[in-house]
Amino acid sequence: MAASTVESDLGNVDAPEAQVAIRSLSKSYGDLNVLVDVTIDVAKRDVLVLIGPSGSGKSTLLRCVARLEPFDAGQLWIEGHLVALGEKSKGDGAELATPNHQKRLRKEVGMVFQEFNLFPHFTALRNVALAPERVLGLDRDEAENRALVLLEKVGLAEKAHEHPARLSGGQQQRVAIARALAMQPKVMLFDEVTSALDPELVGEVLEVMRELARDGMTMLVVSHEMQFAADVADTVFFMDQGSIVETGSPDQIFHEPHEDRTKAFLQRLLAR
Amino acid sequence: MEFDLGPVVDRIPLLLEGLGLTLGLTALAFVAGGLLGLPLALSRMLPNRWLRLPVTMLVESTLSTPVPLHLFLVFFGMTAAFGIFISPFHSILLVLVWNQAVVMSENYRSGLQSVPKGIRAAASVLGLPTIDRYRYVILPLAIRAILPPTTSSTVNLIKDSALAGFIGANDLLNAGRLGATESFRPIEFYTVVAIMYFVISYPIVWFSDRVEHKMSRSRAA
């Protein structure tokens, strides 16, 4: 039921070719503009890193892409399908963003959170196997096998039968990554996934992310880890107060930022 | 001061009868109240403010007034104003059921709300449909949060059941009082009755401690 042309207040729009297309996304809470006309095209296998001060809207943007939050205006396309439309947007594109449609396409996006959010009453294995079993319809054994393989991949196969409370922060986060990967998403979102970790545990998580990038996963990452961005990112976006201030390759942004705000932010960050 | 348990032993059947009533009242009120609490809790989580308001007012009034007053209101007030006679047993039962329902509705609400937003978000992003989200993630966690306050609510229920004597129903405390006045031995009777109340309440506390301990291995650190 995919339309390749959609009528909306943005005029007749052709489905974008990018794997994830964020078009003119805007969102505000009363007077506060959280997101202002954000447009980003994410190509397959791209690794995008979003940096910026807190309150700049980076996390909100990710949550909008994950369809955890509605937005006021703009469009969200994933793999050529319009999956979400701003609530205030007109046009018959609105029917395409129906709940059923959303449900089907929710599996295309995986998300890992700053606070891990593992289900505390399940073992690591069940955390990873639950969604494939219930959503993708795998039977119990298939789901658990897939879960074991993924836990192996993130280096935690021997912890499969532990509960999250017995795992370190870094281990919990790696399980969270495995859990998201179990749904075989096309795009992975990472929301400051290392910010809540003790410094010595950050490395193991970044390593898993690096490997994912090497394997060709499309990734949208919000992070303060500059080294990681420099190593792995294809594009870096600097956001401030809800809009994208500057875009470029990691080299460009970190070493030769154009905008003053970008420079100021990087200075504060590197001074730490 | 001599402590003579003879008269107490003589009246054991009386005490046991009273105990039976107490336990029966408690069990009935626990079940009925627990069930009634569900629609109460759900109606307070409805989106429409005007639907929520009457229930909220009922709940707050109940929680801000003493149970003995509820009892007198029902037992005397209903008869006098509307000519409906409600027996002592039914009066105390009604009052206990209602109070338990109100208290449990608060427990249900806070238990449900205690499930962290992040965990709900994670379940949502994984694509779990609403039924599965509740069945596998939200409800199991909510129930773990509802259990501790439910224990104290149940112990309070047993305590308030002792109000039955106020209006003449023959519960454990009333049996003790009868025995005490007949035999002129208040100390022995009331002490024994107090111990009996302790004995029926304490297992509930101990049981809930055990359950909490068992569950704490699966709760987030």
Added chain:
Amino acid sequence: MIEFLGELVHYAPAFWRGLRFTLALTGIAMAIGVGGGLALAMLRRSRLRLARILATIYIEFFRTTPLIVQLVWIYFVLPIALDIELSAFQSGAITLGMNQAAYKSEIFRAGIAEVPLGQRRASQALGLGRIDTFRFVVLPQASAVILPLFMAHTMLLVKGTAYVSLLRVPELTHTANLISLDSFRFLEVYLAVGVIYFILIYPIGVLGRWIENKGSHKWRPLQ
């Protein structure tokens, strides 16, 4: 309806007396409760094993048995046991106080434990004496936990005074009984007294929840 209000006014002195008794019971019981609670909390941390056990038994007993049973027991048994005379009011107030003490002791334990040890060490390192540490560091943070619990106990206490009506102490509930018998306006009188209780108790609940909300934002651990 209106003539009823007129009748109520006729009973105003009785209502007022009932209110005074309820408040008196509450005040005395609270004082005993705080003092007793503090004493119990200290006993539970005592080095003497016997003291700890006795305190624990006391607390468990007063928290598990019905208030009415406690009221009746103290009213009948204590005078005989200690060979003194106790009026109904006195024994009611004492029972409520002892009951409150059991609950308050838990507050004292929980509240102080909430403030992380690290904060106390930090203030020691800064050179703050023990009193200052308590006053400026421990107390404000512990209060965020203690105050809402305190509010909850107070609500229970005021509701608890109604049980003392069993001993025929002329607080609000017993007064309601008396006035209804005199006027035969049972429903109206009980509703009126219910309103009075609501006015006393509901604001305490609201205050407690407000403090809880304010506190939970302020004292979240810094990251």
